[in-house]
Amino acid sequence: MNALIWIAQILLACLFFYAGLVKLLAFKELVETLESRTPVPIKMTRLQGKIVGLLEIAGATGVIIPPVITPGILGVDHLLIRLAAGGLALLMVVAAIYHLRRNESAAPAIAGGLLATFVIIGRWPA
Numbered sequence: 001m002n003a004l005i006w007i008a009q010i011l012l013a014c015l016f017f018y019a020g021l022v023k024l025l026a027f028k029e030l031v032e033t034l035e036s037r038t039p040v041p042i043k044m045t046r047l048q049g050k051i052v053g054l055l056e057i058a059g060a061t062g063v064i065i066p067p068v069i070t071p072g073i074l075g076v077d078h079l080l081i082r083l084a085a086g087g088l089a090l091l092m093v094v095a096a097i098y099h100l101r102r103n104e105s106a107a108p109a110i111a112g113g114l115l116a117t118f119v120i121i122g123r124w125p126a
Contacts, residue, residue, distance in 0.1 A: 005122035009063050012115050016060035016088060022025065023053030040102050052091070059088040063119060078123040085123070089116035 015102050022030055027049045044052075047111025067075040074080035092113030096106035 001122070005119060008115055008119050008122065009040065009085075010011075012085065012088065012119060013060040013064040015108045015112060016056040016063075020053040020056030020060065023056070027053075038102065039106065053081075055087065055091060059084045059091065063088065063116075077125040081123050082120050085116040085119040089113045090117065 027046055030049075032043070035042055062080050065080060067078055067081070069075075070080045073081075092109045096109035096113065099106045099109055
């Protein structure tokens, strides 16, 4: 079971690290691509995109750091991993609401939230 949870953590980290980098480094191109698909404007400023991107990268980093090198109490019972996955799950709830308001599919956000929830439950102390 531990291997399956590690696979989920690595997948979660890769997904969110990539998404965060895109929002930080290629925000203009991302907005142009998304607005070309639907006539509804993005309604997200560059600053908001940077904040979301930084949160995604921070969550991706927190979810992948092994407890052996995690500082202090955050390494006990995978606390940092659970907190980071919880932050990513909360971010996905907000993303799902955002996409539903734009009349888009919220399926990717829901899938990311479920994957983060799986990591939280899998790393919960017995």
